[in-house]
Amino acid sequence: MKPGVGELPIGALLCDADGCLFPSEEPAFDACAEVTNGFLAELGSSRRFSGEALRLATTGMNFRTTASRLAAAEGRALEPAALAGWVESEQRAVTAHLATVLRPDPLVSEPLERLAAGHALALVSSSAAGRIDVCLQATELQELFPRERRFSAESSLPVPTSKPDPAIYLHALARLGLEPERALAVEDSIPGAESAIAAGCPTIGNVMFVPSEERAERRQALERAGVVEVVSSWGELELLLEPIELRGAGVSA
Numbered sequence: 587m588k589p590g591v592g593e594l595p596i597g598a599l600l601c602d603a604d605g606c607l608f609p610s611e612e613p614a615f616d617a618c619a620e621v622t623n624g625f626l627a628e629l630g631s632s633r634r635f636s637g638e639a640l641r642l643a644t645t646g647m648n649f650r651t652t653a654s655r656l657a658a659a660e661g662r663a664l665e666p667a668a669l670a671g672w673v674e675s676e677q678r679a680v681t682a683h684l685a686t687v688l689r690p691d692p693l694v695s696e697p698l699e700r701l702a703a704g705h706a707l708a709l710v711s712s713s714a715a716g717r718i719d720v721c722l723q724a725t726e727l728q729e730l731f732p733r734e735r736r737f738s739a740e741s742s743l744p745v746p747t748s749k750p751d752p753a754i755y756l757h758a759l760a761r762l763g764l765e766p767e768r769a770l771a772v773e774d775s776i777p778g779a780e781s782a783i784a785a786g787c788p789t790i791g792n793v794m795f796v797p798s799e800e801r802a803e804r805r806q807a808l809e810r811a812g813v814v815e816v817v818s819s820w821g822e823l824e825l826l827l828e829p830i831e832l833r834g835a836g837v838s839a
Contacts, residue, residue, distance in 0.1 A: 596827070597768035598706035600758060600787065601731075603718055605645070605774040607698075607709070608688055608725045609795040615641040617683040618649060621676040625653055631660050646777030648712040648740050649676040651748040673714075673740075681717045688724035693794075697820040698730050701827065708735040710758045710771070712748045712778075715741035737761070750777040755785035772823065774804075779811045790823060791816035 605611040616637035623634050633656075635643070644652045650673050657664045698707065709731045711718055715738045722728040722736075739754035740746045747753050759766055766786030773779045774792050782789040791808030793801045793816060805816045817823045 596705070596770045596788075597764055598708060598762060598770070599701065600708050600710045600755065600769050600771045600782070602771070602773045602775070602778050602792075603709055603711040603721060604713055605795050606772060606778075606792050607694060607727060608691065608721055610684055610688060610721055611641055611645065611795070612637065613683055613687045614680045615644075617680045618676055621649070621672070621679050622652065622656070624675075625672050626656060626660075629657060629660050629662050631656075633660075646712070646749055646775035648714075648746075648748040649673055649680075650740065650746055651712075677714045677717060681714075681720050684717065685720045685724055688721055690724075690726040694725070694820050695727060695730075697824040698727070701820075701824055702730050705827070706735075706762070707731060708737065708758060708762060710737045710754055710782075712739045712754070714738055735762070748777075749775070749781035750784065752781050752784035755782050755787060759785065759787075770827075773808075773813075776804075776807050776811055779808055779813055783812045789813045790826075792820070792823065793817070794819045 601607055603610070604614065619635050619637040619640045622640060626633050650669065653669060653672055654664060701707065707730055709718065715736065718736055718738060719728070722731055737754055737758040739748050739751070743753055743757055755766075755771065759769060762769070767788065769787045771782030771787040771789040772792050773782055773789055774794070774796060779789050779791060789812070791805065791813040793804050793808075796804045801818075808816050815826065817826065
């Protein structure tokens with residue numbers, strides 16, 4: 587039987603970014619779809635995506651993984667330099683768009699500020715570091731997640747990867763000096779939850795920014811993936827953690 591949240595010896599919260607700390611997925615996929623369709627055209631493929639179709643097909647994966655899989659589906663192998671160029675183009679387009687559409691949200695910032703008073707916070711994402719930085723600044727969350735506690739599967743690892751690969755969680759745990767059972771991950775996507783769970787972290791599903799018509803299905807899928815609990819907001823997570831006496835909250839930066 588899985589332990590309840592109140593039974594977990596939590597030392598830090600490891601928070602996913604896109605779709606978890608801010609509603610970036612829909613606008614990001616709108617911008618990403620334009621780059622993806624250009625990429626497909628260069629491959630000679632007739633396949634095209636709307637932003638919504640791309641979101642539904644690839645949530646939780648970064649563009650590097652998406653492009654590699656699309657190329658493989660077309661029977662094409664990508665040269666590393668060509669892939670790097672497309673990844674850079676996608677990062678520029680999405681980051682510029684997110685900087686104009688994201689706004690601070692007190693329903694996120696206020697619970698997180700209270701949680702940060704007693705919990706070490708870190709960010710663990712598949713997205714590139716530059717995109718993370720812009721999103722945190724636009725949503726005014728940058729002070730809660732210092733640069734030394736921001737971990738990107740695209741930018742922080744010797745070999746870029748993407749969730750559900752647990753590499754970025756293992757990297758974050760090592761840098762923070764935490765055993766996985768003492769780090770509570772918060773994820774909105776199935777690949778994200780699978781990544782955290784594979785690294786040994788107890789994991790909370792957060793469906794705050796999941797479209798309302800998809801929440802019931804996402805909740806069930808997160809539960810099947812093995813999350814400890816599913817919450818509908820950061821405020822609800824705060825209430826779950828409130829009775830926990832934090833033991834050894836300090837982490838080594």
